[in-house]
Amino acid sequence: MHARSAVFDLYGDHLASRGGWAPIASVVRLLDAVDVGAPAVRTAVSRLSREGWLEADERHGVRGYATTPRATRRLASAWDRIYRTSPPTWDGRWHVLVCEHVSDRSRRDRISASLGYLGFARMAPDTWVGPRTSDELESALEGQASRSFEASFDGDGAALAEELWDLRELAAAYDDFVGWADLVTSAVADLPRRPREAFAVRTELVHEWRKFLFRDPGLPPEVLPNDWPGHAAAARFDELTRELRPAAGAFVDGCLRGDPDVIGVPHAALESSD
Incomplete structure (x- = not known):
């Protein structure tokens, strides 16, 4: 298990319900149980902090880290999906997203990965289809121009799903x-x-x-x-x-x-x- 993933899992599955904060020493102790060493934990926490997912927060004289608002939203969304606390409904319509072409390959790959995480599949080079939209769609597109709309599929929905995924x-x-x-x-x-x-x-x-x-x-x-x-x-x-x-x-x-x-x-x- 990579340290970065282990830290995310810890905050999402346990610390979010305990205030979203923990002393760094406690994070190290906890992840030692899954064979993630202290140096790797501290490096992962430092990187997550630089990336805007965690922030240093000293409480009662104890140095620790708390989730940022951005991380709190992402973790809440992820754990809602993991435990299916609010099963989404479907009205039979698909969400279609048409993006302006991204010329930079690394940025294009990031956007593709983010859209895949949100449940979209590529139907054409710059056209994506998903069963529903997402509150995280704007951040996933990184400011890339796009148009989206809801559409009914004139055909077998099961066949479409099998074709796209x-x-x-x-x-x-x-x-x-x-x-x-x-x-x-x-x-x-x-x-x-x-x-x-x-x-x-x-x-x-x-x-x-x-x-x-x-x-x-x-x-x-x-x-x-x-x-x-x-x-x-x-x-x-x-x-x-x-x-x-x-x-x-x-x-x-x-x-x-x-x-x-x-x-x-x-x-x-x-x-x-x-």
Whole structure:
């Protein structure tokens, strides 16, 4: 796990609900549980700060970092998608985006990656299609001129989805995730009683699941196969992260208090700690 991703996952999955701030020493302790060393953590935090995602914030004489408003919005949006807290509705219309051609290749690649993250697929060199628009669309385009509109597709929506997105590869990835998650959790069946290990496994689960944000456009059920494996994968992810949440939360709270040694906390205490 790269340090940058680990820091993002930590702030999004745990620290956002705890004020979005943590002492740098606690961040180092927490990510040591997923084998990310202190130098790598400090370098990642420094870079994220320079990029405008984190900001130095000393509280009660303790040096730490908090998420910036920009990061808070991005993390809230990402975790809403990860846990599907507000499932989007679909009225049968597609969002079509026509961009002015970008001549600079690196900028073009960045915009393409950002649009893919927001659920758009390229239909033509400068034309993109997605199941819905996004509040982050303006920032994704980096000021590039564009026009957008809603449109109905005169044809089979499922066929269009299959043409624009590689649904076979995505389905295989969901099947692989379920198989991997089952292997990991069966090997450590007593995780709910082991806070440090529970935090590490939950972090890895979230990290792997978050990758689907860059691969899955969030297509509506109306255009997906009836036996779409993404539904079963999401159910498995929800089950496992919910089971690990109390122990993982106990470990986070222990590290934030400056006492990471929470292994052996009684199960009842874990259940009331999150």
